Amino acid sequence: MSDKVLMKGNEAIAEAAIIAGCRHYFGYPITPQTEIAAYMAKKMPKIGGCFLQAESEIAAINMVYGVASAGYRVMTSSSSPGIALKSEGLSYMAGSDLPALVVNVQRGGPGLGGIQPSQSDYFQATRAGGHGDFKMIVLAPASVQEMAELTVKGFELADTYRMTSMILADGTMGQMMEPVSLDFDVKPAPAKPWATTGTKMQREHNIVNSLSLVPEELEKFNIERFERYKKIEETEAMYEEYMMDDAEICVTAFGIAARVSKNAVNEARKMGIKVGLIRPITLWPFPKAPYEKAADKVKEFISVELSMGQMIEDVRLATSCKVPVTLCNRVGGMIPSPEQVLEAIIKANQNGGAK
Amino acid sequence: MEFKRITILCGHYGSGKTNIAVNLAVELSKQKNNVLALDLDIVNPYFRTKDSADTFSQNGIKLIASQYANSNVDIPALPQEMYAVIDDKSANAVIDVGGDDRGALALGRLAPSINEENNYNMFMVINCFRPLTKTPNDVLEVMREIEVAGKIKFTGLINNSNLGRETESADVLYSVKFAQECSKLLNLPVVLTTVNQKLFAELNGKIENLYPLTLQNNNVI
Structure with missing residues (x-):
């Protein structure tokens, strides 16, 4: 018998995230990615994880910010108009150097557009995820198997470089069903000495923040961030x-x-x-x-x-x-x-x- | 296959129930007149019985579906003509219910009449290669949720276990054992094991109640 399972692209993302150690999912339903949330709602309570349907996309991305600050693997997912709503949070996360996975199962736009597949958020993902100078690692799967594999990869890259990884899929990729092998290696999350886990009176406070009122400091943060981006450009292109x-x-x-x-x-x-x-x-x-x-x-x-x-x-x-x-x-x-x-x-x- | 007046198909989303609903409606139309296909799927706007509108019209089957099904309007609407299934007792109907318990809520509206008349079959479509229905206990859990929401009891199982295009005979043979375990746990018969035409040729005679499906068209991707 085959050891594969028959999965929708959306389900493959959700299951792969769980395999990657993600135990926190925050989201708000929108077609054509709703199965991600539905899958998480079903599975997270059974494995001691947290599924929370937030009151809005903006709330969800800020919950992601919070959990990422505490050093855990965390994700949210949405479709095009919902990602636009998350863009403020994406910028804050970049400014705070927080790792997380964000999934965009794109639909036609602009505006409310339609619910059928699209790739018209390419600029949004690669150029303008939010205000300010920042980048996200953007991964584009072309099969249900890749939906799963790139989800794991996305978490790993996010942790390695302390930034957001985005899965940029589309309605077809989210809805199509293909056999998937979920037998892949996951690198454990690296140590996160910067996380706000409580000092236990044994170390200095960790502060996660995107506010820098001293221009020289803010410039330095930007330059350091772009040095990191340069390294990613040299080593991580696939x-x-x-x-x-x-x-x-x-x-x-x-x-x-x-x-x-x-x-x-x-x-x-x-x-x-x-x-x-x-x-x-x-x-x-x-x-x-x-x-x-x-x-x-x-x-x-x-x-x-x-x-x-x-x-x-x-x-x-x-x-x-x-x-x-x-x-x-x-x-x-x-x-x-x-x-x-x-x-x-x-x-x-x-x-x-x-x- | 012998039909009751109403055949209800339920299953976790992605189990293949819409495909089976289309096939059974066509089979029913060969045996009986006045056949209705009712699309009650309020969960997934992407895959609908409405995709098979041509198949239905060629076989003289009347499709009752939300006017918004397959349009770009993403709202969980029900067709206004849905009551024809219970009002017209001369009709023979196949009902495609949306995945999981939320989908089955729409069925609850028809349940009092269907239960009173008691001339129905309600089948659970199972696929042991789907991630959330991999064990008989998973299947049991989903079925109980659907029964609570839909207010109608299941009468049988349809084993549609498959891995899409990669399905092989060995996978189907494994799934038959799985279906039997489900059958024992639930005390319900496995009324059909469904396969594509190619696997039917390989497995015909080896599996009880084997049924060849005509698959809905897939895009060339």
């Missing part, structure tokens, strides 16, 4: 290359768009078109290396997105605009079809990279 060895056209996409794109690449290869795929797994840090390498070989990049074109800017930056980067997209809760991507590949192949 990506998958597919059929890139002899590729003359490079399709690039993350999450659900990458799955569709892979099918299109396979079809194009059958037609004799030399096309490959770069799939970023970390969106921040953005994996620049494979793009730099490809920019000297391919005649065109095609960025496949469920947005009006957001990641495309990072592709242009990573390739220094050496060759054209075109957009193949659907929005509003729609997913590009393999046929649509294939058409874009055929067009790029015929036009030879001309705009």
